[in-house]
Amino acid sequence: MVNLLKFKPNGGAQSYAKYAQAVLKMIEAMGGKAVFSGQVEGTVIGDRTWDAILLVQYPSRKAFLDMIADPEYQKHHVHREEALVAAELYATHSGSIA
Numbered sequence: 001m002v003n004l005l006k007f008k009p010n011g012g013a014q015s016y017a018k019y020a021q022a023v024l025k026m027i028e029a030m031g032g033k034a035v036f037s038g039q040v041e042g043t044v045i046g047d048r049t050w051d052a053i054l055l056v057q058y059p060s061r062k063a064f065l066d067m068i069a070d071p072e073y074q075k076h077h078v079h080r081e082e083a084l085v086a087a088e089l090y091a092t093h094s095g096s097i098a
Contacts, residue, residue, distance in 0.1 A: 001064065002090040003054040007083055013051070016083035020054075022076040026067055031059040061091065 007013045024034055035055040043049055058064045067073050 001056045001058060002088075002092060003056065004048075004050045004088040004090075005052045005054065005084060006049070006086040007051045008085050012083045012085070014083075015079045016052075019076050019079035019083060022079075023067075023073065026070070026073060027056060027058065030063050030067060032063065033057050064091075 005016065007016060020037075027033065033056070035057050037052065037054045039052050040050045058067075068077075
């Protein structure tokens with residue numbers, strides 16, 4: 001899953017960190033992992049700006065859907081809502097683009 005994140009000013013990044021700390025434990029417990037996280041330094045091509053990018057590997061789509069339906073996840077999701085002005089998530093699968 002490719003996550004493009006734009007934080008709210010004045011505490012958005014901190015709220016997202018709370019969310020991520022709890023949810024990453026859930027992801028790891030199901031066999032997934034955070035593959036990459038980083039702050040965006042600048043846009044090379046495109047007209048949208050993002051603050052951070054997060055790549056997460058889930059064992060399956062079903063595992064992701066089960067996680068977001070879980071009441072434990074919902075308890076932490078409030079921090080994500082507090083954190084973000086905008087986000088885009090892209091479900092992907094590995095494979096060659098050539």
